[in-house]
Amino acid sequence: MTSAKLLSDLKKARQAKNLSVLDLISTENLTLNDVELLLNLAGIFKKFVEGGAKKCDLLKGKTIINFFNENSTRTRSSFELAGKHLGADVINLAGSVSSGKKGETLGDSARTLDALNADILIIRDANSGAPFQLASLIRAPIVNAGDGWHEHPTQALLELLTLRERFGNKKLTYLFVGDALHSRVFGSQVRLYQKLGFEIRLAAPATLIPKGIENWGVKVFYKIEDALPGCDAVHAIRLQTERAAGKFVATGREYSKNYCINPARMALLNKGGVVLHAGPVIREFDLRTEVLESPNCLVQQMVENGLPIRMATEWLIATNPKQKANPWK
Numbered sequence: 001m002t003s004a005k006l007l008s009d010l011k012k013a014r015q016a017k018n019l020s021v022l023d024l025i026s027t028e029n030l031t032l033n034d035v036e037l038l039l040n041l042a043g044i045f046k047k048f049v050e051g052g053a054k055k056c057d058l059l060k061g062k063t064i065i066n067f068f069n070e071n072s073t074r075t076r077s078s079f080e081l082a083g084k085h086l087g088a089d090v091i092n093l094a095g096s097v098s099s100g101k102k103g104e105t106l107g108d109s110a111r112t113l114d115a116l117n118a119d120i121l122i123i124r125d126a127n128s129g130a131p132f133q134l135a136s137l138i139r140a141p142i143v144n145a146g147d148g149w150h151e152h153p154t155q156a157l158l159e160l161l162t163l164r165e166r167f168g169n170k171k172l173t174y175l176f177v178g179d180a181l182h183s184r185v186f187g188s189q190v191r192l193y194q195k196l197g198f199e200i201r202l203a204a205p206a207t208l209i210p211k212g213i214e215n216w217g218v219k220v221f222y223k224i225e226d227a228l229p230g231c232d233a234v235h236a237i238r239l240q241t242e243r244a245a246g247k248f249v250a251t252g253r254e255y256s257k258n259y260c261i262n263p264a265r266m267a268l269l270n271k272g273g274v275v276l277h278a279g280p281v282i283r284e285f286d287l288r289t290e291v292l293e294s295p296n297c298l299v300q301q302m303v304e305n306g307l308p309i310r311m312a313t314e315w316l317i318a319t320n321p322k323q324k325a326n327p328w329k
Contacts, residue, residue, distance in 0.1 A: 003056040006048045010058075010315070013040045018320045023142040024313060025131045027153045027192040035192070039161050041312035042305070049085070049307060059088035062119040062318050066092045067110070068145065069125045074279055074303055075145050075155070079122050082310035088119070088318070106130060107137050114138035119318050123147075128184075139326055141317045149182050155278055156188035158309040159235075160196075162302050166274060167232065173199040173270075175227050177259050178237035178286070181208045185278045186237055190216055203227040203259065204237075224259055228268035235276045236261050236286045252285065262288040266296065274298050 001009075019038075020031050030038075048056070064083040068076050076092070083090040093113070104112075106125065113121060114137075121140045123131055128148030135142045146152040163172065174193060180186045180202055193200055194217060202209065203221040213220060221227035228234065239255065261275055274296045275287065281299060283289050291297060 001048045001051045001053060003053075003058075006044065006053075006056055007058065009044045010041060013037075013044055018322065019316050022317075022320060022322060022324050023131070023135045023144075024153055024317060025135060025142060025144045026151050027156050027188045027195075030153070030192070030195075032195055035157070035160070035195070038157055038309065038312050038316065039164060041316065042157075042161055042308040045311040045315075046305070046308035049311075055085055055087060057087040058315055059083070059086040059119075059318055062086075062088040063117070064088045064090050064120045064122065064314060064318075065113050065116075065118045065140075066090065066145075067113060067121060067123045068092070068094055069106075069123070070146065072124060072145070074306060075124065075152075078303075078306040079143075079145060079310050079314075081307055082314050085307075086311060086314060088314070091118075107134065110134045110138050114140050120314060137327055139324055141320070141324065143313060143317060146184050148184065149187070150184050151188040151191075152184040152278075153188045153192075154306070154309055154313055155185050156192045157313075158305040159185075159189065159276060159278070159302055160192060161305045161309055162276070162298050163233065163274075165301070165305075166298065170232070171197045171199075172232040173201070173230055175201040175203060175231045175234045176237055177203045177224055177227075177234055177261065179208045179239045180204055180213070180237060181210050183237045189235070190218065201227050201231065205255070205258075224265060225268065228265055230270065231268075231273060232270050233274045233276060234261060234266075234269060235278075236281075238277070238280070238282060238286055256285045260285060260288060261291050263290050263294075266291055266294075272296075276302060279303065 017037055019034050021029050066079055080090055118140045122143040122145050124145040125147050128150035130147050131142050131144040144153055201219045203224040277299050281287055
């Protein structure tokens with residue numbers, strides 16, 4: 001696919017539509033039309049990339065700053081590649097080398113970057129709510145690449161794209177297993193899947209279940225074998241030990257014994273059921289190797305879909321004709 005054909009297909013799919021939001025911070029703020037627009041455009045970008053093309057000039061002259069205050073492999077690399085494939089100038093800044101180490105606040109760091117007239121600021125931070133705070137402080141649109149325990153919207157979108165490729169528009173019965181309390185991916189997925197009418201289940205130890213989860217319409221189970229029957233998909237949530245989740249279970253061995261997805265547990269899913277994981281996967285703890293390497297595992301497909309979802313996100317955000325109010329005035 002040529003760049004000209006790519007642009008033509010994107011314009012047809014977009015039909016002069018824009019996202020209803022100027023910042024992509026939460027899936028809660030996305031309308032169903034927003035979701036469909038992002039998925040449709042991501043599908044076109046995926047064909048472009050799979051065709052062997054590496055670059056186009058859709059964002060030539062635009063500047064994207066990736067400001068990551070937490071470690072990342074998949075998210076950071078796919079956001080970086082997305083910007084470069086689109087022809088933007090991409091700057092990567094890690095918190096470990098920013099002035100935050102000298103005592104500068106996150107808000108002041110963001111204002112400094114905003115003064116460079118970036119067109120998008122993509123941020124990952126350990127503090128829940130950081131993107132919300134910054135959105136009102138700077139002129140550049142914010143894309144949330146993960147904030148604390150709260151949300152990770154593009155991760156939820158890439159997983160939905162993966163599910164659509166397998167199941168179409170079917171309303172799924174979807175099971176989360178594991179550390180929902182500390183998982184920002186869970187936070188974004190629940191908000192998104194509620195909009196789509198999924199039946200959402202959660203199997204986890206009582207200590208890893210968020211308070212008030214029933215108010216989200218989630219059916220709670222403590223034994224995974226009780227939750228799996230009738231499900232189309234199961235998402236294993238990694239135990240977020242970097243957020244002290246290890247203190248919420250007696251032992252890792254006991255947790256894995258009760259909640260690791262193994263072949264016997266996969267067999268309890270509906271026929272054609274699949275397993276997903278946002279990564280990084282801890283083999284034999286989150287997923288057994290036989291499951292991870294089986295045809296019904298969509299983990300690698302999720303990684304592949306991260307690039308087109310983030311290309312669609314960056315293109316829509318950067319070309320939205322609506323502009324944020326200038327907080328500097």
